[in-house]
Amino acid sequence: MRIVVGGMNHESNTLNPIITGEDDFVVFYGDEVLSKGASPYHSSTGIIKTLTEAGCFLVPTVLARAVPNGVVSFAFYQRIKAEFLRRVDEALKQGSIDGVCLALHGSMKVEHLGCAEGDLLTALRERLPRVPLTVALDMHATITPELLACANGFVGYKTAPHVDCQETGAHAAQLLLESLKTGRPLYTAYRRIPMLIAGEKSESEVEPMSSLIAACRAAEQEPGIRAASFLLGFPWADNEHNTVSALVTSLDAPEPAEQCAEQLAAAFWARRKDFAFRAEHYDSACSIKIAYEAVLEQKQAPVFVSDSGDNPTAGAAGDATDLLEQIMLTIDTVDSLPTPLLYSGFYDAPAVVACLNAGEGATVDITLGGNWDTLNGKKIPLRVEVKKIARNYGAYHADLVLAAHRNLLITITSKHIGFGDESLLPALGVKAEAHCLVVVKLGYLEPCFRNIAARAIMATSKGCSNELLETIAYKKVRRPLYPLDGEANGGS
Ligand SMILES: [Zn+2]
Structure with missing residues (x-):
């Protein structure tokens, strides 16, 4: 099986005026993705290792990473996107591609453009409209309609600080492999949980996150469910899609994912008042x-x-x-x-x-x-x-x-x-x-x-x-959101 791999990792803070450019990124191209891209702290490592061990032929594209900062330069993003797509086009000339597995952050924003991941996946889907596509995401990913439309399976980190990146990548690769080997499709259900949470209130070792993450792990043992994640959004990015969300991926039928996402979203919302600073x-x-x-x-x-x-x-x-x-x-x-x-x-x-x-x-x-x-x-x-x-x-x-x-x-x-x-x-x-x-x-x-x-x-x-x-002057986030709009508010 020939699988496209690569990724982009940047958490873009729209309140920060710095434009994150080429000098701020470490970028690997082509075979470098496989030889230099491995680090235990990256989900790409788990993706590459799992797919290689399964005997897949990997089509490496681009792996770009920078420290969180202001939004990413439009010109720089266009360059890495073009490199990414060029490598996919070259691979397609040599034969068919069976699937895609990418390591993405989920909250990378580009000046004049917005969601980088949604833009890249949309362009990828024009070339590969039907192959299964799975992604590993940061826990602080912001889920957009483009992401949901383009990817079949999603796995987010379950730890903050993030120490399970490699495992998350491996999990995303396993989703893809299972779908390819069985010929059964993946389905993902999304539920918006109308909240934003300060980063320092959501450590995964501390309540209520520890119980909520335990609920995701338990859900992953249920029949049909292959991945269950809470994506927290990124509170320092002012955009209309910013919110907490529950994402559940199932194999073969959508109903288990829909039901599970509904339950997880309700469980998260019920604990909204329990998020507090630890220190x-x-x-x-x-x-x-x-x-x-x-x-x-x-x-x-x-x-x-x-x-x-x-x-x-x-x-x-x-x-x-x-x-x-x-x-x-x-x-x-x-x-x-x-x-x-x-x-x-x-x-x-x-x-x-x-x-x-x-x-x-x-x-x-x-x-x-x-x-x-x-x-x-x-x-x-x-x-x-x-x-x-x-x-x-x-x-x-x-x-x-x-x-x-x-x-x-x-x-x-x-x-x-x-x-x-x-x-x-x-x-x-x-x-x-x-x-x-x-x-x-x-x-x-x-x-x-x-x-x-x-x-x-x-x-x-x-x-x-x-x-x-509560003191940030958001202009674009969709309201109401807890806790910005008071205890009872949040809508649905
Ligand atoms: Zn994060």
Whole structure:
């Protein structure tokens, strides 16, 4: 069997003005998809491994991935789409294609266009109108009519943070294989659950998500059901399709999927009031004040404060300054801390260039923040000592700087890469556990931080990943939506 594989993974935050372009993406073409695309954290790995082990001949197309950010450049998307389709067209000249299995995010938005996945699948369907097509999706996928019309089977991640990507890919591949081997069609039922949920209220280990995901797993054991998923939408993307949804795929007959999706949607809706932040949480000023007290009076260390409103891994700009402004207002207290306050960090390419030009050990005047998120960020002038430089870090080839201002240590990146990566601080010679107070531009703490945190405080700071959804001025989402429109509202 000849199967088309490939994928696109980007979570596009429409509140962030950055246009995500070619420099922000890692893209593999053709055979590179198979040789370089494997990572345990990607659903494409599970797809490729499962189909290869089943003896399929794979037609690799394009695999594109970037850190969540603002919407994707139209020109760049058109290029990867054209490459994708060109490879399918070439394969079709050599023989028939039996199926398609793709690794997609589901909330990739392109400037002037909207849903990238729906656009790509629509073009693919013009070439392959009848073959079975299955997709692995991120839990934060936004389901659009185009996606539903083009794909036969869907599997979403069941974990947040997402640690089951490979399994999800394998599951999507198994759906395809079963349909191909039996000759029976897949059917997918969709139910809109009129809610939006802040990312930090939906960890899968915590109620109510743990019970709801358990219900999906139980449903997958029922006769006829092959996959059951909750897709949460992406709260920081303002578009008409944004909502939570239940998607259930069945084999051979649509009725089991319809019935199951109805039940799962009702179960989710019934738990809507139970979604809550796991961590203690306050506004920026209060968070930093409580963190100082925890360190200085209660002798707790390390205390973590998440700058959750400006979390680059949720697509925020990474240069909002709400929390930094509070720190600068209290810089004398920072000086009284027993070890430097570590702030990881800022995406600020001009500041990195200034520090690189000055060199390690030099003192230089920079401004930090406010390049992109000018609504929630100002250019804060700082005289810093350049403590450490690390060039060409990670898959996205970022330059990193560790800069000191009085008793404040800040990591600054030349690229929009996020701060949850466990190897970023070590690359600068920093151990988070050596600092009494650590501020990170993250939402919930990644395991590398959570495992060492004496206390975790979430600042509901201002930025493009503002966790207080009720305060976001949505213009396009279809209303009513819970909780934006009150407790009883949501419609159906
Ligand atoms: Zn996600």
